[in-house]
């Protein structure tokens with residue numbers, strides 16, 4: 085299997101090279117050159133890591149990682165992803181993707197990427213330095229995933245004072261190969277510093293450099309795994325398809341589900357739930373792609389006005405008509421998110437984070453509008469305790485932290501304060 089750039093002006097490469105490069109040289113995103121067919125009957129395995137290894141095998145064919153997929157998925161997906169049936173709504177389940185070390189589904193992608201890169205880089209004489217800018221969640225997942233991986237160093241940049249206390253703890257509790265930098269500036273400053281750092285000659289003379297942002301195919305492919313796992317579990321029970329509602333921002337998550345369906349997995353309808361950042365729902369309604377600045381909402385991990393993975397969606401569905409047939413998309417406003425958090429608790433006894441609540445609202449709307457027969461799954465992307473300052477006042481009760489987060493919080497903190505200037509970053513990294 086080879087991967088080509090969405091912009092069509094880069095050489096096709098194998099999986100390892102696509103993962104190591106991140107972005108294709110022409111600035112596009114890597115996508116599979118051809119689509120493997122996955123026959124549900126032939127997928128063996130009764131655990132998520134085994135199903136993942138089987139479903140991802142065709143994407144690694146001919147690559148050095150092919151023989152290692154079993155070990156990678158076992159190491160990366162070492163936490164459960166339970167599907168919880170909602171008793172009050174026959175056919176409806178919630179897939180809890182937040183039982184990893186940082187309590188959000190980004191652990192799946194970050195941990196698979198880390199396990200893959202550690203193997204790809206084995207035996208290389210130079211160290212790989214990963215530069216990540218984060219507005220909160222991604223940096224924590226990446227730092228946790230790469231901590232202690234040999235041959236790899238990580239520098240995480242976050243805007244000082246602009247991440248939640250919990251996020252700050254997740255960003256600064258590391259030592260050894262993970263360093264965190266509290267930048268006196270905004271997230272955009274952090275991002276420009278990373279971009280400039282990746283191009284810096286002196287830094288490149290000392291390290292191999294890459295980024296770990298969500299456009300890396302090594303973060304996208306593993307997200308197919310739990311859609312495969314949840315849909316196959318249902319299919320094995322009764323031969324039916326599973327439909328999914330997915331909280332979406334940068335569209336990595338939704339793209340992974342559509343890719344999983346495209347390979348032949350038993351997935352029915354796909355509904356994308358966006359917050360007030362409605363670039364994709366507007367595109368589907370109006371047929372005009374109008375990226376815009378993001379607005380801030382209670383479902384902050386979905387605050388993306390110019391989703392980078394849209395390029396992968398358009399590659400698969402070049403015409404808006406094709407996309408309309410493939411997915412439905414809803415924009416959920418802030419008040420509806422809050423109402424869904426309350427309703428989830430009152431109707432079902434479920435405590436949801438704002439992202440998961442957006443998915444529930446989109447499901448209700450979809451069902452009212454066109455009906456939703458068969459089995460449905462809401463992807464629950466973060467543990468509600470990660471957003472307890474929003475959830476607790478709405479429910480009037482405490483939301484306890486999961487043990488994994490509790491454990492992170494008790495570690496000592498360390499970070500380096502630096503000016504919002506690439507010189508300051510380089511100075512610190514070159515010491």
Ligand SMILES: *Cc1c(COP(=O)(O)O)cnc(C)c1O
Pocket residue numbers: 188189190221331332333334335336337338385386439465466
């Ligand atoms: C990143 C994230 C999303 C959105 O996923 P995309 O791949 O960016 O569409 C949804 N919920 C949570 C909790 C996230 O961290």
